[in-house]
Amino acid sequence: MARxxxxxxxxTSVALAASGVYLYSNKYLDPNDIGAVRVGRAVATTAxxxxxxxxxxxxxxxxSEEYLQLRxxxxxxxxxxxxxxxxxxxxxxxxxGQHLGALDYLLPQEYTSTLKIHDLFVSFDDxxxxxxxxxxxxxxVLHDGRTVAVKVQHPKVQAQSSKDILLMEVLVLAVxxxxxxxxxxxxxxxxxxxxxxxxxxxxxxxxxxxxAQMLKHFDFLKVPQIYWDLSTKRVxxxxxxxxxxxxxxxxxxxxxxxVNEISRHLGKMYSEMIFVxxxxxxxxxxxxxxxxxxxxxxxxxxxLLDHGxxxxxxxxxxxxxxxxxxxxxxxxxxRVKKYSQRLGAGDLYPLFACMLTARSWSxxxxxxxxxxxxxxxxxxxxxxxxxxxxxxxxxxxxxxRQMLLIxxxxxxxxxxxxxxxxxxxxxxxxxxxxxxxxxxxxxxKKNARSCFRRTRISVGEAFSLWRISLRELVLRLEAWRLAxxxxxxxxxxxxxxx
Numbered sequence: 001m002a003r004x005x006x007x008x009x010x011x012t013s014v015a016l017a018a019s020g021v022y023l024y025s026n027k028y029l030d031p032n033d034i035g036a037v038r039v040g041r042a043v044a045t046t047a048x049x050x051x052x053x054x055x056x057x058x059x060x061x062x063x064s065e066e067y068l069q070l071r072x073x074x075x076x077x078x079x080x081x082x083x084x085x086x087x088x089x090x091x092x093x094x095x096x097g098q099h100l101g102a103l104d105y106l107l108p109q110e111y112t113s114t115l116k117i118h119d120l121f122v123s124f125d126d127x128x129x130x131x132x133x134x135x136x137x138x139x140x141v142l143h144d145g146r147t148v149a150v151k152v153q154h155p156k157v158q159a160q161s162s163k164d165i166l167l168m169e170v171l172v173l174a175v176x177x178x179x180x181x182x183x184x185x186x187x188x189x190x191x192x193x194x195x196x197x198x199x200x201x202x203x204x205x206x207x208x209x210x211x212a213q214m215l216k217h218f219d220f221l222k223v224p225q226i227y228w229d230l231s232t233k234r235v236x237x238x239x240x241x242x243x244x245x246x247x248x249x250x251x252x253x254x255x256x257x258x259v260n261e262i263s264r265h266l267g268k269m270y271s272e273m274i275f276v277x278x279x280x281x282x283x284x285x286x287x288x289x290x291x292x293x294x295x296x297x298x299x300x301x302x303x304l305l306d307h308g309x310x311x312x313x314x315x316x317x318x319x320x321x322x323x324x325x326x327x328x329x330x331x332x333x334x335r336v337k338k339y340s341q342r343l344g345a346g347d348l349y350p351l352f353a354c355m356l357t358a359r360s361w362s363x364x365x366x367x368x369x370x371x372x373x374x375x376x377x378x379x380x381x382x383x384x385x386x387x388x389x390x391x392x393x394x395x396x397x398x399x400x401r402q403m404l405l406i407x408x409x410x411x412x413x414x415x416x417x418x419x420x421x422x423x424x425x426x427x428x429x430x431x432x433x434x435x436x437x438x439x440x441x442x443x444x445k446k447n448a449r450s451c452f453r454r455t456r457i458s459v460g461e462a463f464s465l466w467r468i469s470l471r472e473l474v475l476r477l478e479a480w481r482l483a484x485x486x487x488x489x490x491x492x493x494x495x496x497x498x
Contacts, residue, residue, distance in 0.1 A: 038089050041155050045085045049078040075110035080232045083114050087152045087235050120230060124150070130287060133157075134198060134308075139240060146239070148227065151201065153234040158199060165191050181390045183397035190404055198308035201236035207281075207307035208238070214277055220265045222292075222303045241303045243290030247419035255293055257300045262291055263422035265302055267431045270413060274406070275322050275435035276442075278313035282405040284412045286419075311405040317343070319443055321406075322436040328357060329429050331367040344399040351391055352399070354381070355407065358414055369429045430472050437464045 056074050060067045086097035100107060100115050107115075121140045128136035129149070134157050138150045169188045176182065197203050205226040212223035224239040231237050244251030246266070252259055266289070273280045283306055290303035313321070320342050327335035340349035350361050357364060360380055363371045385392070396404065417423040441461035448454045 037155075038093075041085055041089055045081050049081055052077060072108075072110060075108045076114065079111040079114035082111070084152075084232060084234050086115075087150065088155045132287075135201075149224065149238050149240045151236040151238070153199065153201065158234075161195050161199065165195065181393070183393045186397050186401070186404060190401065193401075194309055194405075200233050201231060201308075202233050204306075204308040205231055205236060205238075207310050211273070211279065211281060211304070211307065211310075214279060215269060215272060218265070218269060218272075220299065220301055221269060222294075222301045223307075224303070224305070241290070241292070243292035243301075243303050245286040246289040246291050246302070247286040247416050248291075249420065252291060257291055257293065259420050260422060261300055262302065263417060263420050263428070264431065265300070266413065266416065267428040269302065269304075270409070271432045271435040274313070274409075275318065275325075275432070275439045278315070278318040280311045280313065280406065280409060281307065282309045282311050282409045284409060284416070286416060289416070309405070311402055311409075313402050315443070317400055317402050319440065322439050324356075325432055326436045326440075328353065328364065329369050329433055331365070331370075333365065336364070343403065345395060346398065348391055348395045351388060351395060355392070355395070356410065358411070373423055430468050433468055434465060437461060437468075 052074055056070060057067065060070055082100075083097065086093045097115050100111065120142055122143055122145075124140040125138050127138075129139055130137050135151050135153045138152065140148050140150050142148055165188065168191065169185075172184050172188055175184065205228065208223050208226055212221075215221050215223075222241060224241050227237040227239075244255070246262065249259060251257075252262065266284075270280070270284070281304060284304075288304070288306040290305065292301050292303060293299070294301050320339050324336065324339035324343065327333075327339060336353055337349050340352045343352070345352035350364075353364050354361055357368050358381065359368050359371075359373070360377050363373075363377060396407075414423060417428075422428070438461065441457055444457045445454045448457060
């Protein structure tokens with residue numbers, strides 16, 4: 001039976017390969033692909049499926065319950081591999097997959113249920129909505145009318161990733177021999193750790209569901225639903241959600257979306273992830289953060305995509321990071337030094353604070369919440385970055401690994417704020433302060449041994465949050481009063497015609 005299944009799988013893959021050859025020899029060749037690659041995918045899939053059948057069923061007694069269970073698992077794995085091949089090669093491969101899915105009288109149920117692509121997609125757009133280094137996304141419509149996004153991993157990424165990392169490691173070691181002051185091995189270490197996670201789309205789906213549950217109290221956040229029964233490690237199906245990129249001010253103006261509101265929502269969302277939960281989406285570039293008007297309520301929404309890369313913060317790191325940001329916002333320089341050093345900055349704590357805030361040391365010393373960002377300061381920081389490159393390299397090699405992705409996330413968020421013109425706003429610091437207060441209070445209450453102590457902590461937390469709300473109210477009144485004065489001045493300068 002195993003040989004029959006092996007033969008069946010092999011002929012199935014050969015049929016797909018033959019279709020690829022036919023495509024290559026005719027005018028329907030995809031300009032973004034070549035026939036040799038398409039055939040190579042099919043041959044590789046055939047080899048993997050064949051090896052799976054030969055090795056998985058070899059040592060199990062034929063006809064036993066264990067054999068039947070194991071055979072079903074191998075059928076399912078093999079069917080999913082064929083399905084991934086169809087999605088990767090597209091065109092005629094998908095047509096052949098549809099035909100194979102209809103052969104209920106010949107193929108095992110695991111194959112037909114997985115390969116019934118015509119039961120899944122009424123339409124499948126071959127042109128990607130977007131393509132990135134690891135995958136591309138297509139728009140499709142299911143038989144029940146739902147519009148979905150189909151994320152398909154590039155076929156060669158898995159095989160090439162380990163070779164690329166090895167090459168990167170060799171190059172970094174060579175550079176270190178020539179320039180001992182440059183420490184970039186942390187870059188290789190991070191790639192080794194994170195790339196396998198990003199290549200596992202099932203892990204991405206789990207991250208998406210976790211963050212959706214974690215931030216469900218934010219009605220402005222939309223995380224597309226994952227369709228698990230149609231997803232594999234290399235193909236991810238999810239709810240299709242349209243919108244404009246978060247840095248597209250023109251899109252927001254056309255759709256009457258308040259830029260400042262979006263910036264506040266983004267700050268709340270990431271403050272909650274970093275300070276309260278310690279589970280951080282680390283790739284918030286504009287293509288992964290969309291904005292839209294909710295189709296039913298008309299309220300502005302943020303759509304968070306691409307959940308492959310998350311950083312899980314340890315409790316010790318998260319609490320020290322909370323205390324550091326509180327110190328930066330309150331301009332408590334002794335505590336800035338203390339918590340920067342606890343996070344691995346050592347004597348380079350002024351540089352660490354500047355990198356964290358993207359502000360000059362003079363602005364950090366005067367108070368980042370009180371001093372607006374200027375073009376001169378930005379220029380100064382850019383010019384100094386090259387001067388302090390050896391120190392920056394040294395610092396990055398000594399801070400906890402968790403900090404590296406936090407730096408990346410902060411830089412991407414600041415880029416969005418700069419595009420929206422909301423960088424270093426008072427409201428963003430207030431939101432950060434709220435989350436820091438809540439996180440530290442929750443930690444203290446968890447370790448409190450008496451009800452009285454927990455009550456005192458709760459009262460202190462409520463008072464601190466009330467002070468922040470009062471400060472926010474004062475800022476809004478000042479903004480309203482300023483707007484009123486500007487309007488009055490305009491009316492006086494430009495009186496209405498009689």
